[in-house]
Amino acid sequence: MTDRTHAVFPIGHYMGERHPERRHVIRIGLEHRTVTEDEFGVWVLAHGLPAAGGRTWTVGHVLDLAAESGLPPAADMIHTMRGAGLLATLGPADGEALRFARSYRLDPLLVGIGNSEDEPDRYQVGWPGAPAVAVLDASSYELWQWGHVAPSLWHTHQVRERVAADLGEQATVTGLLDGLLGDVRELLAACCAYLDLSRQ
C-alpha cells in the first residue's frame, strides 16, 4: 500500500469523458488510459489545491479529501492508478526525485497575460481578455514558459543548476529539485500545465 506521507502527482493530458462508454480518457505518451468517474475524481485531487501553493501534496491529502468528497475509499484506487502510470508517488529515499525528474516533462496550457509594473514578480496566465486563470511567481512562470521546449524536468533542473553556478549561488541538487517540484505542484494545482512522459 502506498505511504500516506509520499508526494503524489497526476500524470497525463486529460481528454474528457467519452460517450457512450462514459469513461474518462487521459493521454499518457502515445497511449490513452481510461478511468471511472471515481478514479477521475482521485486523479483530479492528486493535482493539489491552489491554496496549498507549491507545498508537498501527499497521498494522505488525497485520501482525506476523497473521503470528504464522498468518494469510495481511495487507497485501492491510488494503488491501481499508480500501477497504470496515471499517478506517480515520490518518497524521501535517495534518488527518487531524480528518477521522477528524468521520467517526466511538464507541458504548459493556456497563454501568458504577463506581469505588471506594480507587481513585476506575479505573472498571470489564462486567456486574452478574460480574468486570469492563475497567478504565478517568477520561478513557476519560467518553468511554464519553457515547458514546450524542455524534454524533461531533469533538463530544466540542469539548466537551473548552471544558472545557480553562474550566479555563484550555493545550491544543492536536493534543494534545486525540491524547488522544481514545488513549481510543478503550483502549476498542476492551478490547472495551467500537465505532466507527461519525458521526450527522448
Added chain:
Amino acid sequence: MKRLFRRPTSRATTLLVPVGHGLGAFHAGDGVTAPVQQVRVGAEMVDLSDTEFLLWSLAHGLVDEGGRPTPCTSGELRTYVDEPAVFRSLSERGLLAEVTPGTSESVGFAAAHRLLPLAVGLGNSAREPWQFSVGLLESPLAQLTAPLFDVWQWAHLSPDLWTACREAVAVARSAGIDAPDQIDPEQTLAGVLTALPQLLASRICCLDVRIAGLR
C-alpha cells in the same frame, strides 16, 4: 463516405497565421524600462512592441458579423493595421506565416511547424458523439470533429505537423478507415490548415517552429 474534415474551398484562401506561444506583457519593474510583449518561438524569446503584438494577436483570428471566426489574410489584416514595416518585421522573424491549404507549398509549411495544444479535451456527449469539446474543465472553448480532435491531441508528439498528419493517416489506415481525407496525408493536412482559423482564434493551440532533435 462522409467527409469528416471541412473540405477546403476550390479556390483556397491564403491564410496568414501567427507563430509562437504568447507569454504576455513583461515589465522589468524598475520604473524606467519600457514594457514589451513576449512570444516564445522555438527556443527563442522574442520581444514585441505594442503594434507588433497587436498585429500578431489579430492574426489569431478575425470574426464575422455573427461572431464566427473567419480566415485571416494579409489583405484583411492590413485593413485593421496598415503598418507594412511591422508586417515585414514579424514575417522575417517567423512570427507570421502565410499558407494556402491544399498546395504543395503547404507541405513545406507543415514540415517546418508544430501544433501545440494549450487546453484540455472535454470529450464528446451522448447527444453529439461525433463532436469533441476542448477548453478548460467546465469551460468549453471549441468543438472539433473526431479527426480534428485527434490531430489536436496527438500532433505535438510528432516533430512537426506534416509528420503528425502522416502518422495520423497510418493510424487511420491500420484502423480500416477509408475516408479519403483521413488516409491521404495531403488531404488530412488540408483539413487541418482549413481549420486553423477556428483552432487559433479559440487559443486551444498555437503554432510553433520545428525544433531539431525534439520529439
